[in-house]
Amino acid sequence: MSCISEYSDSEQDASFERINPNILITGTPGTGKSTLSELVLESTGLCYINVNELVKEKGLHEGFDQEFQSYILDDDKVVDELEDAVSNGGNIVDYHSCDLFPERWFDLVLVLRTDITILYDRLEKRGYPQKKITENIDCEIFQVILEEARESYSSEIVIELQNNTIQDMESNASRIEQWVYNFKAQKNQH
Ligand SMILES: Nc1ncnc2c1ncn2[C@@H]1O[C@H](COP(=O)(O)OP(=O)(O)O)[C@@H](O)[C@H]1O
Ligand SMILES: [Mg+2]
Numbered sequence: 001m002s003c004i005s006e007y008s009d010s011e012q013d014a015s016f017e018r019i020n021p022n023i024l025i026t027g028t029p030g031t032g033k034s035t036l037s038e039l040v041l042e043s044t045g046l047c048y049i050n051v052n053e054l055v056k057e058k059g060l061h062e063g064f065d066q067e068f069q070s071y072i073l074d075d076d077k078v079v080d081e082l083e084d085a086v087s088n089g090g091n092i093v094d095y096h097s098c099d100l101f102p103e104r105w106f107d108l109v110l111v112l113r114t115d116i117t118i119l120y121d122r123l124e125k126r127g128y129p130q131k132k133i134t135e136n137i138d139c140e141i142f143q144v145i146l147e148e149a150r151e152s153y154s155s156e157i158v159i160e161l162q163n164n165t166i167q168d169m170e171s172n173a174s175r176i177e178q179w180v181y182n183f184k185a186q187k188n189q190h
Helices: 033-044 051-058 075-087 116-125 130-141 144-152 166-188
Strands: 022-026 047-050 061-065 070-073 091-094 108-113 158-162
Touching: 022 033, 033 047, 033 091, 033 166, 047 051, 047 075, 051 070, 051 075, 051 091, 075 091, 108 144, 108 166, 116 130, 130 144, 144 158, 158 166
Parallel strands: 022 091, 022 108, 047 091, 108 158
Antiparallel strands: 061 070
């Protein structure tokens, strides 16, 4: 594995002792979480955890919701499955919700936002059923994920990022790379 995951020598369980950060990239489906995550993986050296894929692969769900065409997550199973990897640090976690994860896991929580018309096109291109498109569009209009992130994590670590265009994506990627660089530089001074 090319990504790094290690503790500093001192306290093994304290989040402030992580020498590599954990970043949560969240936002309504279609806002570009997976594309942005993959774009920064190599440059940051972080490991990628796509929660949707993991849920499918390991069966961490309570069945499939036909109406919304999505898995019904078993939150406890997901958290248990991720605990070891995440507490080691050095991960990007990609998921369209955020209140199921323990607060101590993350050093940075990015909430991607996309204009409604752009998001609508992206979801339509995915071939989502109308019901699922409407549900996700409403989620974005009412900034459900942003509110959830603000309720679940400390306000200093929650950042809203517009992600409408390729230029936005590139600037978001640079911002993440710079943030990771600064985080590591700061940890290495101690
Ligand atoms: N910043 C962006 N500008 C233009 N298109 C984008 C941008 N981010 C993602 N996309 C496109 O939008 C679609 C959804 O992106 P994806 O990363 O799969 O979203 P998510 O993982 O949040 O559901 C993909 O087709 C992707 O290529
Ligand atoms: Mg995705």
